[in-house]
Amino acid sequence: MTHEVPDLLAGRLGYLLKHAQQQLMLAAGPALAPFGIDGRELTVLTVLAAVPLSQQEAADQLGVDRTTMVALVDALEGKGLVGRHRCPEDRRKNIVELTAAGENCLRLASRARDKVEREFLAPLGDELAGHFLAALRTLAVSPPR
Amino acid sequence: MTHEVPDLLAGRLGYLLKHAQQQLMLAAGPALAPFGIDGRELTVLTVLAAVPLSQQEAADQLGVDRTTMVALVDALEGKGLVGRHRCPEDRRKNIVELTAAGENCLRLASRARDKVEREFLAPLGDELAGHFLAALRTLAVSPPR
DNA sequence: TATTGTTATACTCTATAACTATA
DNA sequence: TATAGTTATAGAGTATAACAATA
Numbered sequence: 001m002t003h004e005v006p007d008l009l010a011g012r013l014g015y016l017l018k019h020a021q022q023q024l025m026l027a028a029g030p031a032l033a034p035f036g037i038d039g040r041e042l043t044v045l046t047v048l049a050a051v052p053l054s055q056q057e058a059a060d061q062l063g064v065d066r067t068t069m070v071a072l073v074d075a076l077e078g079k080g081l082v083g084r085h086r087c088p089e090d091r092r093k094n095i096v097e098l099t100a101a102g103e104n105c106l107r108l109a110s111r112a113r114d115k116v117e118r119e120f121l122a123p124l125g126d127e128l129a130g131h132f133l134a135a136l137r138t139l140a141v142s143p144p145r
Numbered sequence: 146m147t148h149e150v151p152d153l154l155a156g157r158l159g160y161l162l163k164h165a166q167q168q169l170m171l172a173a174g175p176a177l178a179p180f181g182i183d184g185r186e187l188t189v190l191t192v193l194a195a196v197p198l199s200q201q202e203a204a205d206q207l208g209v210d211r212t213t214m215v216a217l218v219d220a221l222e223g224k225g226l227v228g229r230h231r232c233p234e235d236r237r238k239n240i241v242e243l244t245a246a247g248e249n250c251l252r253l254a255s256r257a258r259d260k261v262e263r264e265f266l267a268p269l270g271d272e273l274a275g276h277f278l279a280a281l282r283t284l285a286v287s288p289p290r
Numbered sequence: 291t292a293t294t295g296t297t298a299t300a301c302t303c304t305a306t307a308a309c310t311a312t313a
Numbered sequence: 314t315a316t317a318g319t320t321a322t323a324g325a326g327t328a329t330a331a332c333a334a335t336a
Contacts, residue, residue, distance in 0.1 A: 004286070005282070005286050006192070008191060008192060009188065009191070010285075011278070011282075012191075013169060013262045013265065013266070013281075014173065014184050014188075015188060015285075016278070016281040016282060017162060017166040017281065020162055020281055020284045021159065021162040021163055023284065024158060024159050024162060024284075025159065039159050040326095043154065043157065043159075043160060046153060046154070047151070047153060047154070054294075055294075055295065056294060056295080061151045061153075063164070064326095064327080065327070065329085066294075066295070066296095067295090067296075067297085067327085068326080068327060068328075069295090070296060071326090071327095090294085090335080090336070091294095091334080091336085092335045093294060093335095117159075120158065120284065121158070124280050124283060124284070128276070128280055129280075131276060131280075132276075132280040132281075133158065133161070135269050135276075135277040136158075136161040136277075137161060138269060139165045139168065139265065139268065140150050140161045140164040140165040141149070199317075199318095200317075201316085201318080209303095209304080209305095210304070210305055210306085211317075211318070212304085212305070212318090212319075212320085213303080213305075215319060215320085216304095232317095236311080236312060236313085236317095237311065237312045237313065237317040237318070238312095238316090238317060239318065
């Protein structure tokens, strides 16, 4: 659901973060649809492509429960984008690796997502966009307690 | 669930927005708990306090469905923070107004939330925090198509 | 005993469809 | 006919608890 930001809420950090994310997802959905995945699945592919991980390890990186990871891998496997392989050293683990189709999908979908992000940040201009991303990176990390 | 931001995802706008919001909610929860409300309910109180609105009008401002609004008002009414009043001019509408307890809760909870936001943005410093909020305001608004 | 993957289950948040009362 | 509020229902997305296989 799209809607205007009421002036009353325009200074609310939580409200703004939530709606900025929704706006981005609204733009990312159609951009990724041609590749048959959504933003969350693209993130999973990204994590798995760098180094083959067990489901548990991938879940930790993504910050989700291991039961959530099962469904995520099920979906990607069903699309032929990843494969599960029993780990020989520890047969409790599934190593999840991208298929050739998965690698291809990741490459194309990443490009599409980058384009969406650039267009999303475009209203800020290059310099401000850079500062914005840096600030966001600072804030997304667990706060220094 | 808290976790570190993996380097791989540290440049991902969507990932960062989502996790920044989660970090903020994690901090806001305990801060608002003493007042018996959560961040979303505080937002509802904020919108209703400015001008008495019908449920539909409030739902529009908040960007939620009117069926979602029913549950939201139910909860706040159950806590004695708002009251429903049939609108005399159009008896289909419920005007929702803050009770004295609601006004009091809004005042105290707003202060607590402001403190959380200030602390959340503190790592950026005053100037960067201001720029960050301004950028976020720009991005949260529906993009100029 | 502890860990990994899995399943069943439940909880939160939200929306769609259908009902009612009003207009 | 159209709108406001309500209810029932369903769909995401996520987590907890319990189980089997493995360590």
